[in-house]
Amino acid sequence: MERTRATPAEEPLAGTVDLAYWLGRAVAEHQAWTKRFGPHPRHPSQSVDPERLTVAFDELSQRIGGSYPFFHPSYAGQMLKPPHPVAVLGYVATMLVNPNNHALDGGPATSAVEEEVVAQLAAMFGMETHLGHLTGGGTVANLEALFVARQCHPGLGVAYSAASHYTHARMCHLLGVPGYSVAVDARGRMDVDALERLLATGEVGTVVATAGTTGLGAVDPVHEILALARARGVRVHVDAAYGGFFTLLADEGPGGEGPLVDPAPWRAVARCDSVVIDPHKHGLQPYGCGAVLFADPEVRRHYQHDSPYTYYSSDRPHLGEISLECSRSGASAAALWLTLRLLPLTREGLGAVLAGGRRAALRWARLLAAAPGLELFQPPELDIVSYFPRTARRSLSEIDAAGTALMRRGERADDPVFLSVGRVSAAEFTARHPDVVVDRGDAAILRSVLMKPEFESRVDALHARVAALAAEGSGGVGRA
Numbered sequence: 465m466e467r468t469r470a471t472p473a474e475e476p477l478a479g480t481v482d483l484a485y486w487l488g489r490a491v492a493e494h495q496a497w498t499k500r501f502g503p504h505p506r507h508p509s510q511s512v513d514p515e516r517l518t519v520a521f522d523e524l525s526q527r528i529g530g531s532y533p534f535f536h537p538s539y540a541g542q543m544l545k546p547p548h549p550v551a552v553l554g555y556v557a558t559m560l561v562n563p564n565n566h567a568l569d570g571g572p573a574t575s576a577v578e579e580e581v582v583a584q585l586a587a588m589f590g591m592e593t594h595l596g597h598l599t600g601g602g603t604v605a606n607l608e609a610l611f612v613a614r615q616c617h618p619g620l621g622v623a624y625s626a627a628s629h630y631t632h633a634r635m636c637h638l639l640g641v642p643g644y645s646v647a648v649d650a651r652g653r654m655d656v657d658a659l660e661r662l663l664a665t666g667e668v669g670t671v672v673a674t675a676g677t678t679g680l681g682a683v684d685p686v687h688e689i690l691a692l693a694r695a696r697g698v699r700v701h702v703d704a705a706y707g708g709f710f711t712l713l714a715d716e717g718p719g720g721e722g723p724l725v726d727p728a729p730w731r732a733v734a735r736c737d738s739v740v741i742d743p744h745k746h747g748l749q750p751y752g753c754g755a756v757l758f759a760d761p762e763v764r765r766h767y768q769h770d771s772p773y774t775y776y777s778s779d780r781p782h783l784g785e786i787s788l789e790c791s792r793s794g795a796s797a798a799a800l801w802l803t804l805r806l807l808p809l810t811r812e813g814l815g816a817v818l819a820g821g822r823r824a825a826l827r828w829a830r831l832l833a834a835a836p837g838l839e840l841f842q843p844p845e846l847d848i849v850s851y852f853p854r855t856a857r858r859s860l861s862e863i864d865a866a867g868t869a870l871m872r873r874g875e876r877a878d879d880p881v882f883l884s885v886g887r888v889s890a891a892e893f894t895a896r897h898p899d900v901v902v903d904r905g906d907a908a909i910l911r912s913v914l915m916k917p918e919f920e921s922r923v924d925a926l927h928a929r930v931a932a933l934a935a936e937g938s939g940g941v942g943r944a
């Protein structure tokens with residue numbers, strides 16, 4: 465295929481923000497800043513040949529061209545989308561300096577910026593007090609929460625639902641604490657009766673409630689879990705890595721629109737012991753931005769260490785003193801800060817971005833419920849829609865084959881659509897659809913994460929496209 469070479473500033477890269485202009489300004493600002501320090505000659509060892517740069521950059525561009533088009537409405541697969549151009553601008557402008565938020569010595573300006581965005585996240589959840597910081601992502605953020613949980617309740621285990629992120633079991637292994645998997649109900653939420661029985665053993669010191677599972681976007685009943693845990697002096701950590709920003713939709717919307725998510729679990733987060741949220745998922749940020757927040761600032765004692773290399777410039781606490789990671793990009797904090805200046809943590813700000821995808825998911829669920837060739841796996845609680853093709857024989861093996869084949873046909877079509885599959889066990893399937901024939905242990909179902917608000921105006925077209933793919937395949941099931 466002939467590759468069209470992009471010319472700089474051919475068109476505004478993303479809607480209303482002319483990124484080519486703004487990146488040019490970021491470079492200009494940076495150059496003006498460096499000039500304040502007088503001449504700074506470069507060593508020849510770092511100079512590069514422009515022609516070789518052109519060749520290498522062309523090769524890189526070609527390689528990146530092999531990516532899935534996460535930005536496009538035809539991509540309705542995994543939880544992936546590009547950052548907001550404002551986040552890119554904040555990131556690049558700051559990265560040119562390359563501050564390190566481990567210590568005030570490394571990132572005096574961006575450490576202050578990080579404290580501000582962390583306070584905004586805590587306020588979004590309604591936390592009255594907090595201690596927190598950004599992290600490289602949700603996995604490390606959860607590790608920190610479980611580390612603190614272990615220090616608070618030595619010798620006791622951690623309970624998480626069977627649908628929680630796989631890293632909880634792994635991190636328990638790493639921390640040397642027993643991990644207990646709790647059964648889920650027919651919507652993939654933690655079964656509170658099963659939790660109550662487990663807590664009665666006295667072996668559990670901390671419960672992880674997932675507010676938005678990675679697979680189906682199920683929200684554990686945080687309020688019910690909290691009541692059970694508090695009665696026994698057990699900690700509650702909320703893994704809201706994916707779902708956290710949906711708390712903005714628990715309030716009334718503009719024009720009298722009611723809450724778009726059940727408010728009860730979200731309101732309870734304010735009273736939990738810790739919460740993790742990933743701005744690099746629904747906060748419009750590039751990868752490398754998670755966050756952990758603790759309700760009790762006194763947990764900082766568990767991080768105590770000294771660093772002979774850093775921590776000189778100030779008597780103020782350094783972020784590295786309350787964090788397991790050492791070096792961390794100050795540019796991540798700056799990117800989030802700039803984004804939240806433009807799209808604040810309100811129902812009308814960032815909330816409006818999530819609302820688009822949430823309404824699209826509700827609409828698609830209605831369309832799927834009425835579709836002849838497709839079936840809804842379960843109603844979406846957030847913006848993740850799960851579905852499967854109707855097959856001649858309602859068996860797991862036919863559903864599995866037809867779903868996977870539909871995804872492949874979609875990718876290969878001239879007018880492609882990119883979906884993804886998730887694997888569910890036979891028990892999870894029959895909990896929702898008791899009439900399926902269980903002829904294998906699990907089945908792939910189709911899963912579309914509608915993270916982009918643009919889906920709101922595109923969901924009918926997306927449904928029509930997927931329905932057509934299902935119809936194409938229905939003659940082929942069993943033949944292939």
Ligand SMILES: *Cc1c(COP(=O)(O)O)cnc(C)c1O
Binds near residue numbers: 601676678704
């Ligand atoms: C994505 C996710 C994680 C892991 O976060 P990373 O940022 O990928 O490290 C943990 N828990 C949940 C619920 C998630 O969705």
